[in-house]
Amino acid sequence: MSLLLWAKGPGFALAAVLFLLGTAMRLAEILRLGRGTDLARPRGAAGGQALRTVFSRFLPAPGLFARSPVVHAGGYVFHIGLLVVVIGYGPHLAVLGIGGRGLPAGLIDGVTLLTMAAMTALLAARLRDPVKRLISGPGDYGAWGLVFLPLATGFLLVNRVLLPFEPLLALHLLSVEVMLALLPFTKLVHAFTFVLARGYAGAIAGRKGAHS
Amino acid sequence: MTMSFANGLAALRPRIDAPVAAFLSSCVRCGLCAEACLFHTETGDPKYAPIMKLEPLRRLWSQEFTVMGRLGRALGLSKPMSDEDFARWEELVYDSCTLCGRCSLACPVGNDLTLMIRKLREGMVAAGHSPEGLRKAAHRALTDISPVGVGAQSARKLIAAQSREVGIPIEIDKHGADWLVLISSMEYIAFPEMLGALARLFKAAGQTWTIASDAYEATNVGVQIGSCDVARAIVARTVDAAHRLGVKGVVTPECGHAYQALRWEGPNLMGQAFDFEVIHLIDLLDRWRAEGRLKTKGKSGLRLTYHDPCQTSRRGGLDPQARRLLNLVAEDFVETSDPGPWNWCCGGGGGVSANPRARDLRFKVFAAKKRQLEAVRPDAVVTTCSNCRNVLEESLEHWGMELPVLSLTELVAEYLDEVPS
């Protein structure tokens, strides 16, 4: 079986299984710990604030954009860009079973380049800033690579650069599959757990009538 | 493994619940929490990054509470925790964190780092790695009621003197009073006028109150050092006194952490909901204001600004209450930058001011507050936490700034319209 066929078939299935089971395991690992009942009389609404906090933390904290412009600008461009490329590109929509024509190829190309540029800036900031360097480990650089490779191979594939179509498609699929398979076991799992983290923070503060 | 190290781990494990696991799973190592923390912004030292302060907790969670971490440990890929880790982190967890909560508000994934640092202290103290100053204060709080050594007799004398001063009786152990009022250590030793102000305010509002002879202190050093046993013993005193005296509610004074300790941790430490109300003094005064019980006359002509205590504003949500009361008595109230939830800490909360070792560091990080104050050039700064008040006074003096620090409660009392006799 060729690499491409493997990537399209068993490779994809394996990655999907690891992704789904791994994510379920990580979420179970968190939720099974539970929370003690809070016996203090509430002063505010936990539920409403939990929900609000899930969304309000998409906005930068006052004054922090200026203190950390690369993390903020790079973070927004990277996250939004990734989303646009994943769900805005026609062939991706077909694979996801959604259908539709997707966004123009030129636009997707531009967004991909912008997203990779943002990621490069974020990596440079991680390497240069003393705080980020201190708190970063192999997992942080590894996670960066896991996301960057699908973008890079996707760009090469669409523009038919370096290699012929088939090997490039195989590489692109494999890089996506590796990312999917490892996502639950790296910090990329925040793609799911951030909802829990923000929700808990909002609920804890909300019950007190405090800020979150 | 030493006994104390094992105790530390044993105390820490039960603190790891679903929120902690969600927080630690979600951290993307963006470093933004450091940009919100005064210990990092004012020193530039990366070791003060809030997420860094949590490393012992993160490692324990990873190694024992995640499948991947357990696998890694079994394969010898991660270094087991040691007593050395706790020892090395003592300074970060105590001296350089006021539990101010600013990092928790700034984290983009929503991590409540402050809550986790509070939890980590439970493990640190059980492992025998907590600052001597706080340990001594905890010992005094358990043996003599007051962590700063204000004995029952001294407290009685101070109360009597203030009662004479304002000409209003302050009754101790009055059964059936509406409110049992707690007074903070700092108020006894540095700001006793608060007692007189309280007498005038309660009288004006037509409410009865009392101070308990065996629970006259609000300060809960157990919450600061991170020992739930000490915290519980201190809370239990107040709960017993409230029951014994049959009061409707307990008022916590102008003190941030005392409010958190009794109002929020209290019932959970005791394992049961309270059958009386617990309210912060500022919340009560604002309630009286809304009910029309507080009639004031005139306003201060001084240019006043407000220092938001972290535990009442950011982590308590009482910032609007404080501003409503301030506007009642201030003609020229000016906000500093980052008011309310985003205010900068005085540098002495969370037990830091009770830790002499951290003195120089807290003066250094006061630079954030200093900038805020210098930008608005007030005649005086008002606050609602006696610990903040004391720390502000000390730090202003350290930086050679002359600026009076006022209590909001005392200010409101000063502008009360006739107090009925």
Ligand code: SF4
């Ligand atoms: S701000 Fe939050 S996500 Fe970023 S490093 Fe700090 S704890 Fe982690």
Ligand code: SF4
């Ligand atoms: S709670 Fe305040 S002092 Fe402590 S780490 Fe967070 S920002 Fe810094």
